[in-house]
Amino acid sequence: MAIVNTTNALSTASTASSTKSSAARMADNFDQFLSLLTTQLKNQSPLDPLDTNQFTQQLVQFAGVEQQIKTNDNLNSLLLANRNSTITNAMGFVGARVTADGSTTQLQNGVASWKLNAPRTGAATIVVTDKNNNQLYSTQTTLNAGDQAFTWDGRMSNGQTAASGEYKITVAAKDTSGQAMTVKSEISGIVDSVDVSGDAPVLWIGDIQLPVGSVRSIRRN
Numbered sequence: 207m208a209i210v211n212t213t214n215a216l217s218t219a220s221t222a223s224s225t226k227s228s229a230a231r232m233a234d235n236f237d238q239f240l241s242l243l244t245t246q247l248k249n250q251s252p253l254d255p256l257d258t259n260q261f262t263q264q265l266v267q268f269a270g271v272e273q274q275i276k277t278n279d280n281l282n283s284l285l286l287a288n289r290n291s292t293i294t295n296a297m298g299f300v301g302a303r304v305t306a307d308g309s310t311t312q313l314q315n316g317v318a319s320w321k322l323n324a325p326r327t328g329a330a331t332i333v334v335t336d337k338n339n340n341q342l343y344s345t346q347t348t349l350n351a352g353d354q355a356f357t358w359d360g361r362m363s364n365g366q367t368a369a370s371g372e373y374k375i376t377v378a379a380k381d382t383s384g385q386a387m388t389v390k391s392e393i394s395g396i397v398d399s400v401d402v403s404g405d406a407p408v409l410w411i412g413d414i415q416l417p418v419g420s421v422r423s424i425r426r427n
Contacts, residue, residue: 296402297400300400301397304422305422308393308416308420311373312370320356320357320391321355324352331344337372344363395414
C-alpha cells in the first residue's frame, strides 16, 4: 500500500494560514489607502487643489500596492501547484525498484548487494559495518575499471551470521600504480513509502532514507 508521510502538514497549514493573513493585511492596507485617497479628493480646497505631482505619486503607489497583491496571489497559486505536482510525482516511486547513490543497504534473506564503480583497475579493502559503526566483516578484492557488484552473505568475521537489517560498506582502494582512488557505491531496492513533509520528497526502502535527488534509475518489475 502506498504510504505518504505528511508529518509536517500542520506546519504547512500554519505557513499557508500566515501567508493568507499577510495577504489579508495587505488588502486591508490597500482599502485604507484607497479610502484616504478618495476622502482627500472629496475634501480638497477648490482654491488650493491637490498638487498634480503629489497626486500622481499617490496613484503610482496605489497601482504598486494593487500589483503586489496580485503578484502574491499568483505566487501562492504557483507554489501550491508545484507542491501538488511534486507529491504526485513522488508517489510514482512507490513499488518501483530504484538504484541510488549510497553506501547503506538492507541485508535480506542472507544477501546484501552494492554496485561499485571504480575509475581504474586496482585493489580495495571493503569493510562492512552495522548502523552503530561496529565493524562486522572485511575483505580484500580486485576491482575492475567501471561498474561491478559486491555481495555480502551476512557472514561476519567471527563466523556468525548477521541479523537482517541495514549495513554499510566503506571502500578504501588503490589503483595498480598505488595511487588512492575514490570508488562510488550505489544501492538498489523497492520503495515502500514516500515522505513529503520536508522541502524535497524522501524515499524509504525499509528503514533506509533516500533523497529523490540521489536516484539514478527506476525500474518496475
